[in-house]
Amino acid sequence: MGRCKQKDRERKRAAEGCASMFNFVSKKPRVPDEGSASLVGTSASNDEDGCLHAERSNDDQLKTQSIYTGPQVSSYDIGKVIQATMSHTEIDEAINNMSPGDKYMMLKNHVKPGSDYIFPKTYTGGCYRSFKLSWLQEFNWMVYSQNVDGVFCLGCSLFCTNRSAKGSFVTRPFTAWQKKAEKCREHQSSKYHQEALQLKDEFLSSMEKPAANVRTLLDKRKADNVRNNREVVKAVAETVLYCGRQCIALRGHVETPNEERNPGNFLRLLQLVANHNETVKNHLASPMMKNATYISPQTQNEILDIMGNDFILSGLVTEIKEAKFYSILADEVTSHNIEHMAFCVRFVDRESNIREEFLTFVPLSHTTGVYLAKTILQTIEKIGLDPSNIRGQGYDGAANMSSQNVGVQAEIKKRYEV
Incomplete structure (x- = not known):
């Protein structure tokens, strides 16, 4: 005290x-x-x-x-x-x-x-x-x-x-x-203080370095997959385009890339590309998804379809519209017991060159003159051309095509002054 x-x-x-x-x-x-x-x-x-x-x-x-x-x-x-x-x-x-x-x-x-x-x-x-x-x-x-x-x-x-x-x-x-x-x-x-400091550090890291957080990492992985797939599809498309330009068949006896027998021009060319492209090489060896190889015949046809309609046909239609007037050419052909009509146009381009260009094949269910004329006009409108600008017609001598009364040329003349 x-x-x-x-x-x-x-x-x-x-x-x-x-x-x-x-x-x-x-x-x-x-x-x-x-x-x-x-x-x-x-x-x-x-x-x-x-x-x-x-x-x-x-x-x-x-x-x-x-x-x-x-x-x-x-x-x-x-x-x-x-x-x-x-x-x-x-x-x-x-x-x-x-x-x-x-x-x-x-x-x-x-x-x-x-x-x-x-x-x-x-x-x-x-x-x-x-x-x-x-x-x-x-x-x-x-x-x-x-x-x-x-x-x-x-x-x-x-x-x-x-x-x-x-x-x-x-x-x-x-x-x-x-x-x-x-x-x-x-x-x-x-303990709770240490846990809170860890959460604080993770929060600061996610704010200052967003590339390091989990969501962004997942997005980055997804972006990498998209980039790799685009690179593969680009190589596939260029290979298909090369075969088309050279007028060579795509498919061979087998559809396996590493097959010793002839797998076709498409797969052989793609293997050649893979020798100089690591992404394509890895994809052919072990694709990330077994149902997305991008080398099947179905994919090849889809790519050809896109190239034909969205690029080649679109470019031709643009040139024909610039020329304004054109002539139509058509003929029937049978393939695998199915009637088709080959449809072409003739026009003068901007450089004054006379050109004849194939546009499309049209399947036919009938071959009467009235039906063929209706199909031709529908095809012209579908691809984006004006039927009123037709200035000539060219067909073979078959009655359903050239008849003055019931032929295709007569039916089209009834509708437009050709």
Whole structure:
């Protein structure tokens, strides 16, 4: 008991020594919150724990006045998001309502007091104590909130998965400065703190390096597959086009690329391309999807169809439209017991060259003059030409084609002045 009384007397003498300080400041009495009083703006020195001794009145209430309001509080202050009166549920809702951009800016631009900032003093543990700026360097996870004069763990405040059982640093500011060393070390060694810091690092990585997050990695893999497939289809299409231009058959005796017997011109040429293209080589050796090899006869026909209709025919129609007037040529041919009509046009191009171009084959169900004339006109309209610009007709001598009464040429003349 004697030592305790002696320490009380020493504290009282120290407080009396500081009492003269209050004669130089403007004082306005106020009622302290819950038995504590706040004093800011004093020039008295702090001890190691940020303690400033001062005199207390007999009724255990100190009459002091805050004389420094500090600089303007930054908008990125976690103390503005987490209020002392908020419940755990309300805090969770407030954090969830923050956009990823707001969280990123909070982490990167949280307010940090300057070296000239004077921290508020709070009477606690027998003396005045305040936050010290050096603590932010000692504990790099810590942020100081000017709004509430307390510190938070910013990572835990934003990314803690279960804050219902958490207190200081997470759901409310830490202000017990006299227990700073003990509580800070206890917090930073906790499991939930380590988990929150990991989540924070992953969040920052996803914001700063979006190519590294899971969704983007999946999208990148998909993009790689699309790029590889396009490269394969391009090689296949160029091989088909080469065979078509050289008027050589595509298919052979077998349809297996590595077959020793003749697999046909198409597959042999594609193997030649694969020798100089790693993507095509890997695709032929082991396609990613067994039902998407792009080398089947069906795919070859589809590519020929696209080339014929979307490129070659489209280009010819454009040239014929530029010439405006043209003549039509048609003849019947039988293939595999099916009647077809070969349809061609004759026109003068922009360089004054007389050209005859094949446009399409048309299957026929009948061979009468009326039906053939109707089919020809429908084909002309289908490919985008104007039948009224026909200036000549050319057929063989068959009655259904050249008859003056029921032939194709007679039926077309009835509709258009050819």
